[in-house]
Amino acid sequence: MKIFKIIILKLLFLNLIFAINNEELELKELIDQYAVISLEKDLSYLSKNDKLMVEILFNASRIVDDIFWKQTMGKTEQQFLLNYKDKETIEYSLINYGPWDRLNGDKPFIIGIGEKPPGLDFYPNDITETEFDKFNNTLKTNSYTVLRRDKNNLKCIWYNQEYKTEVKKISKMLMKASSYSSDKGFEDYLKLRSKALLNDNYYESDAKWMEMKNNSVEIVIGPIETYDDNFKGLKASYQSQLLIKDLIWSEKIKKFNSMLPELQENLPVDKKYKSENASSSKGDMYVYDLIASYGSGNAGPKNIAINLPNDPKVQTDKGTRKLQIKNLMKAKFDEILIPIAKRLIDPTQFKHVVFEDGFFENVMFHEIAHGLGVKYLVDGSGVSVREALEIYYSPLEEAKADILGIYFITYLSDKNLISNKDLMDNYVSYIAGIFRSVRFGTSNAHAKANTLNFNFLHKFGAFEKNSTTNYFSVNFDKMKLAIPKLVNHIIVLQGNGDKIAAKNWIDEMGALNKEEVIIDYSGIPIDIIFKQGLNLLKF
Ligand SMILES: *[C@@H]1O[C@H](CO)[C@@H](O)[C@H](O)[C@H]1NC(C)=O
Ligand SMILES: *[C@@H]1O[C@H](CO)[C@@H](O)[C@H](O)[C@H]1NC(C)=O
Ligand SMILES: *[C@@H]1O[C@H](CO)[C@@H](O)[C@H](O)[C@H]1NC(C)=O
Ligand SMILES: *[C@@H]1O[C@H](CO)[C@@H](O)[C@H](O)[C@H]1NC(C)=O
Ligand SMILES: *[C@@H]1O[C@H](CO)[C@@H](O)[C@H](O)[C@H]1NC(C)=O
Ligand SMILES: [Zn+2]
Numbered sequence: 001m002k003i004f005k006i007i008i009l010k011l012l013f014l015n016l017i018f019a020i021n022n023e024e025l026e027l028k029e030l031i032d033q034y035a036v037i038s039l040e041k042d043l044s045y046l047s048k049n050d051k052l053m054v055e056i057l058f059n060a061s062r063i064v065d066d067i068f069w070k071q072t073m074g075k076t077e078q079q080f081l082l083n084y085k086d087k088e089t090i091e092y093s094l095i096n097y098g099p100w101d102r103l104n105g106d107k108p109f110i111i112g113i114g115e116k117p118p119g120l121d122f123y124p125n126d127i128t129e130t131e132f133d134k135f136n137n138t139l140k141t142n143s144y145t146v147l148r149r150d151k152n153n154l155k156c157i158w159y160n161q162e163y164k165t166e167v168k169k170i171s172k173m174l175m176k177a178s179s180y181s182s183d184k185g186f187e188d189y190l191k192l193r194s195k196a197l198l199n200d201n202y203y204e205s206d207a208k209w210m211e212m213k214n215n216s217v218e219i220v221i222g223p224i225e226t227y228d229d230n231f232k233g234l235k236a237s238y239q240s241q242l243l244i245k246d247l248i249w250s251e252k253i254k255k256f257n258s259m260l261p262e263l264q265e266n267l268p269v270d271k272k273y274k275s276e277n278a279s280s281s282k283g284d285m286y287v288y289d290l291i292a293s294y295g296s297g298n299a300g301p302k303n304i305a306i307n308l309p310n311d312p313k314v315q316t317d318k319g320t321r322k323l324q325i326k327n328l329m330k331a332k333f334d335e336i337l338i339p340i341a342k343r344l345i346d347p348t349q350f351k352h353v354v355f356e357d358g359f360f361e362n363v364m365f366h367e368i369a370h371g372l373g374v375k376y377l378v379d380g381s382g383v384s385v386r387e388a389l390e391i392y393y394s395p396l397e398e399a400k401a402d403i404l405g406i407y408f409i410t411y412l413s414d415k416n417l418i419s420n421k422d423l424m425d426n427y428v429s430y431i432a433g434i435f436r437s438v439r440f441g442t443s444n445a446h447a448k449a450n451t452l453n454f455n456f457l458h459k460f461g462a463f464e465k466n467s468t469t470n471y472f473s474v475n476f477d478k479m480k481l482a483i484p485k486l487v488n489h490i491i492v493l494q495g496n497g498d499k500i501a502a503k504n505w506i507d508e509m510g511a512l513n514k515e516e517v518i519i520d521y522s523g524i525p526i527d528i529i530f531k532q533g534l535n536l537l538k539f
Helices: 002-031 048-073 079-080 087-096 129-134 164-178 184-199 202-209 247-258 259-266 314-320 328-345 355-369 385-414 423-437 446-462 475-497 501-510
Strands: 034-038 145-150 153-158 217-225 235-247 283-297 305-308 320-325 464-465 473-474 527-531
Touching: 002 079, 002 087, 034 129, 034 247, 034 328, 048 079, 048 164, 048 184, 048 217, 048 235, 048 283, 079 527, 164 184, 164 473, 184 202, 202 314, 217 305, 235 355, 247 283, 247 305, 247 355, 247 446, 283 328, 283 527, 320 328, 320 355, 328 423, 355 423, 385 423, 385 446, 423 446, 423 475, 446 501, 464 501, 475 501
Parallel strands: 034 527, 283 320
Antiparallel strands: 145 153, 217 235, 235 283, 305 320, 464 473
16 A cells, blocks of 8 residues: 555656656757847947936836736736746746747647737736627727726726836936937937827827937837737737947948939839839838847847837828848847858858848848839839739739849949949848748748749759759859849839739749758757846947
């Protein structure tokens, strides 16, 4: 009897150990999907006051985390993590801001935790569609209110009341920071933002944000994106991103944007396909390094660009701004693209897989190239390319921007308008980048665009695979000949608004040949997470 008991106990014990080990192993693998990068930056060149301002803004950003934890879990980070002791559970919860895996369809990774509530803590947990529909309150669809139960009735509460303690602190800090700003535009923005957080009315501060142009410190702070609300897609999550403008690249983009008319004239297409005036898209674009990220933008996988504001009224009145985040692109390049390229690019050409003058330059010219080509059909009907091509529009437009960007760089290099240019850096980095983009399939427009161009260039012999080594290498001369041909092919398709031809091209060329292109992604991270802190900034 006694022995029996011991055996059972022992079995239970072993079982338990086994279960824990298993879970730990799995969690460790999940954590290893992310490469850790450090948000460090030399800020010693800033004025004394601007340094102080950055420090205050950094501290304000951290408070945003408390609000986002409440929005997600109904509890602060400390209150939630209190229940867990093992290091990996805590670490992965911090990465995901809760117990649901953002890289795996929000599946819970802690045993005993239920499904992620679609409405998070924005709504009562047990709310139904019918109940929401019946609720007669104009504030229920407002992005800056939570719904709560008051006995049997629903009610709306403004964010500035629900998160009053945190909001007041953040608001006060933004006001304080504004008094140290060396840039008048940024000072005015911070003041308006400070007030906006207290009444959840963001129009004025968003408009001022679009008006300021000369600030070298930048902050995106407040309730902004509504992706986390899977019940109604209405409620905005708190986030804060503190950024430092890259003045050299921001200046370069301005210069290249001013050359759009000249390039439009020199597109490799028939006259009728270049009769529209080139225009840089409404709004503006700057390059930044990220130095702090808290709240929604810091959860799970990271974006390398921000496009704001979301308010359609501000968009109409002032346009939008695109923030290109260079240090995050560099991190993804180093941690993800380089290891992929090592497996696929011929060792003799691997030296051309470079960041600044290759990959990053390509991305910048992709954005600029969106402003070139045709927006309306050439038949004079006034129908836009977007309307004509419907679902085929986006992949084609992205494919155009990719290859036209490279055409643009080639043109500038041939005219000696970019100095010390080795075009192979752009060509090889572009091909290597394709292998990264198609990692998660080709269902999105960017990935599809990548395969269209890849297959076109491959067919043309612009690069080839060595069947012995399985490495790819670019043929410079053929690549240079293929680029204008591909540009021509896409712009003509767009200008004619030929939906059938677009469909056929995508059906035929929109996927990689799995026998020809075999990519082993094992052991290569999927995304990045941040190590951040004031101690990583050099003041
Ligand atoms: C920012 O927070 C840190 C850590 O809490 C604190 O030591 C520092 O004094 C704060 N800085 C400012 C300017 O408030
Ligand atoms: C909704 O509320 C408004 C204002 O309180 C009221 O006038 C209206 O009759 C209500 N509608 C319904 C369907 O209860
Ligand atoms: C930015 O600086 C330029 C040049 O110094 C100046 O002309 C312009 O008015 C400034 N813009 C704003 C919004 O402060
Ligand atoms: C292009 O710009 C020129 C000069 O600004 C203008 O005269 C012309 O009407 C514009 N063409 C189109 C198609 O918008
Ligand atoms: C393929 O690579 C091998 C090994 O480097 C080389 O000997 C061969 O010449 C290459 N084949 C072609 C067609 O370039
Ligand atoms: Zn694009």
